[in-house]
Amino acid sequence: MLQNRFGKLAATTLVGTMLMGAAACGGSDEPATSAKPADGASGAPAAAGGKVGLAYDIGGRGDQSFNDAAAAGLDKAKSELGLAETKELEAGNGETEAAKEERLRLLASGGYNPIIAIGFAYSGPLKKVAAEFPDVKFAIVDDADATGANISNLLFAEHEGSFLVGAAAALTSKKNHVGFVGGVRVPLIEKFEAGFAAGAKAVKADIKIDSKYLTEPPDFGGFADPAKGKTAAEGMFDAGADVVYQAAGGSGSGVFEAAKAANGLAIGVDSDQAKTAAPEVQGVIMTSMLKKVDVAVFDFLKGYTTNSVKSGSTVYDLKAGGVDYSTTGGQVDKIKSKLDEYKQKIISGEITVPDKNS
CATH class of the missing domain: 3.40.50.2300 (Response regulator)
Structure with missing residues (x-):
């Protein structure tokens, strides 16, 4: 991203x-x-x-x-x-x-x-x-x-893949409270947020969603500042969220650190980060939005x-296999059938995922 x-x-x-x-x-x-x-x-x-x-x-x-x-x-x-x-x-x-x-x-x-x-x-x-x-x-x-x-x-x-991990967050959250950390507030990253929110609300219409962007253009440092990512996620976990999705490039490692410290869960992005992130935080990454x-x-x-x-x-897109969600670690195994149901509805056109925030 x-x-x-x-x-x-x-x-x-x-x-x-x-x-x-x-x-x-x-x-x-x-x-x-x-x-x-x-x-x-x-x-x-x-x-x-x-x-x-x-x-x-x-x-x-x-x-x-x-x-x-x-x-x-x-x-x-x-x-x-x-x-x-x-x-x-x-x-x-x-x-x-x-x-x-x-x-x-x-x-x-x-x-x-x-x-x-x-x-x-x-x-x-x-x-x-x-x-x-x-x-x-x-x-x-x-x-x-x-x-x-x-x-x-x-x-x-990106919004289609983000819908799936938003649904996964809502299905997993025990507090009905999740979060999104974006690297820089640009239209591309807002697509991730819009899809994530739509997926979470498709599962639980009243779910609380916190959102935070690390920097505003022309400052693109939000994609390479793990300390800012950690601080943003810490605020969400402290406020009651138990799952946080990051679309923040290199800053995402800080989100993972915050999730581990809070005994919460995080969602990775682009790559299967339960495989690519530092070994000590891989266990908190419940899934990743795969961008191929x-x-x-x-x-x-x-x-x-x-x-x-x-x-x-x-x-x-999702139909072409360009975006998806990962299952490494088995943390979404119990909800996989529900996620795949949403996936097929998006592919068939039954669900149209927004690419902008409402």
Whole structure:
């Protein structure tokens, strides 16, 4: 979900790395079915040994969440598609758009093609750089505004997956009181909150839902401040909540710490965080809203190698397996049938999940 650390360059030349564990899919550990791309311009094929550039969001590889999901897709592509060289660059907290432009320009001028930008903050910079390098294929995750003949927009129905974990929170809560911690108050993160609230209220119409955003734009530090995440969650647990969902990138680790200290429960995001979070807090993560950035990244790179990259938007929704909930740890086993019932109602259209707060 979200934006990265210092602008250090983490250039790597890696060969044949095995795929990092794919996130669990709706009660199983099987990978999601890939979404079908939208129509648009096709890209030039990348021969085995092609050079792939990836510009991370705040936090970079190792954030245990959004960026690590992207890294998993890149690792799978390196293993299965024979990519000989990749360069992975990180964004800096509070950096200018000019810095993001230069990061993308560095990759393009260095012969990397295709290039993937992770996170909506690359929107303006990517649109500008893509116009400068029309023969390079670009993809951006979580943004539909940067458009062009050589830009693929990889989007997700975060509100649908969040509905499922909101229902899980309400079904599990013993106090009829849950919470949501968002990293930065932007429309993307508000989709997570809207879906979570809708799911919780579908189970218990009178449930109390606390909400807190760690920062407001243009300050994107809320995605990389575990101390703020911990403080926000502590306030919710102290006020009586017993389950807190975080959509806060690297700040989510603080939410998990607060849940453990309060003998409460937390809900992870993007990756299956009962697997990726620090071992000492994994037990408090009852489920995670899975956002299959790994699937989208791999799909794009595979399409590039087969000359089938499409420009424009591809939406990875619940029906396509782009979002889901995890079952690691068995804490939602008793309510899995109810969650799957909600899931099928969303897929069939019987339930329409709001993507904005009412």
